[in-house]
Amino acid sequence: MFKVLNLHGVTKEPNLEEWTCRAESSDLLHEPVRIALVGKYTCLSDSYLSVLKALLHASVDCQKKLVVDWIPASNLESATAKENPDAFKAAWKLLKGADGVLVPGGFGDRGVQGKIIAAKYARENRIPFLGICLGMQIAVIEFARSVLGVQDANSTEFEPHTKSPYIIFMPEGSKTHMGGTMRLGSRRTYFQTKECKSAKLYGCKSFIDERHRHRYEVNPDLVARLENAGLSFTGKDETGQRMEIVELPNHPYFIGAQFHPEFKSRPGKPSPLFLGFIGAACGQLDAVLQRSSIVDNGLSKGVINDISAVKTYRTRTATRTTYRSAEYVYGSCNGLHF
Numbered sequence: 001m002f003k004v005l006n007l008h009g010v011t012k013e014p015n016l017e018e019w020t021c022r023a024e025s026s027d028l029l030h031e032p033v034r035i036a037l038v039g040k041y042t043c044l045s046d047s048y049l050s051v052l053k054a055l056l057h058a059s060v061d062c063q064k065k066l067v068v069d070w071i072p073a074s075n076l077e078s079a080t081a082k083e084n085p086d087a088f089k090a091a092w093k094l095l096k097g098a099d100g101v102l103v104p105g106g107f108g109d110r111g112v113q114g115k116i117i118a119a120k121y122a123r124e125n126r127i128p129f130l131g132i133c134l135g136m137q138i139a140v141i142e143f144a145r146s147v148l149g150v151q152d153a154n155s156t157e158f159e160p161h162t163k164s165p166y167i168i169f170m171p172e173g174s175k176t177h178m179g180g181t182m183r184l185g186s187r188r189t190y191f192q193t194k195e196c197k198s199a200k201l202y203g204c205k206s207f208i209d210e211r212h213r214h215r216y217e218v219n220p221d222l223v224a225r226l227e228n229a230g231l232s233f234t235g236k237d238e239t240g241q242r243m244e245i246v247e248l249p250n251h252p253y254f255i256g257a258q259f260h261p262e263f264k265s266r267p268g269k270p271s272p273l274f275l276g277f278i279g280a281a282c283g284q285l286d287a288v289l290q291r292s293s294i295v296d297n298g299l300s301k302g303v304i305n306d307i308s309a310v311k312t313y314r315t316r317t318a319t320r321t322t323y324r325s326a327e328y329v330y331g332s333c334n335g336l337h338f
C-alpha cells in the first residue's frame, strides 16, 4: 500500500513498546475490581461495548483485573421477587458484592425502577457510582424521591404528564419540528468549581468537550432545590441551563454525566471519570486525584517527566517504566484542554 502510494519517505517503524508493555502487564493482573453494570440489554454485551472498554482502560491503569457483573435492572425490582425469586436473589447478590455500580445510558422505561434502586443502594451504602446519560438522570430522580421526598419525581420520557418533572425534554432546536431533536456529538462543559472530583480528574481545566446522545435533561427550574438538598451540579453548558455533571460531594464517589465519557476513552488514555470510578472502587481514588492534579501542575510548569507522571508496568520479563507524555494525559481525544 505504501509502495503504491509512494509514501515510503514518510513511514517509519511503529513504536510498539508502550503498547506491548501494557498488554503484557494487563495479562498478569489478578486482583479483581468488581463492577455491577445495571442495564437493560445485559444479554447483549455489545450494546455496552464502549462502556466495557472504558472500564477496562481504567482498570488496567489501576492495575486491577476487571470483573463485570451484569445485572438486568428489572431483576432488582420487587415484582421480580414474586415472579422469579431466584433471579431477584442473584441480582441482589451481585449488587451487594460490587466494588462499584455503573448505570449506563438507555432509552425507554423498562428497568427504570431497578436502575433507581441500584442508584439508591450505591448512594446510601457509599459504594462508588457512575451514572452515564440516562444513568445521571436516574441518579437525579432517585435523589429527588428519596432525599427531597418527592415520591412522584420522574422524567417526562417515562411519564409525559408527571406533576414532578425533574427530567424534561429540552431540544436545542425547534420543539415542534420533528426529526433531529437528539442532542448529538461534541458539546462543551464548563466546570462550576475546581474543588470537585470531576474537575480534579480532568486536570483542573475550566472546560472540557465530550460527546452527547440524548433528548432529555435535568429540569433547570428544579436545580436550586436539588442543590439546596446537597446535590451539586459541577459541570454545565455555556448557558448554565443544561446540567452536564452531577456529584454528591459527601459521598466517596457518586458522579453522573449527561455526556458519554466512554466514547473518548482509549487504552493508555482512560477517561477521567472512569479512572476516578475504578480508582474509588479499588481504594485508589486519592492517588488518582493526586496524580491528575500533580500532572497538571507539572505540565503547566512545562515539566513532563515529573515523578508523578511515571507509570511502571510489570511485565513477564522485567519491570519497565514508561513516562506519561503530555499526549498521554492531555490528548484531545480525552476531551481535555489547556
Ligand SMILES: NC(=O)CC[C@H](N)C(=O)O
Residues within 6 Å of the ligand: 104, 105, 106, 107, 108, 132, 133, 134, 135, 157, 213, 214, 215, 216, 217
Ligand atoms: N443516551 C442516553 O442515555 C439517553 C438518555 C435519555 N433516554 C435521553 O434521551 O435523554
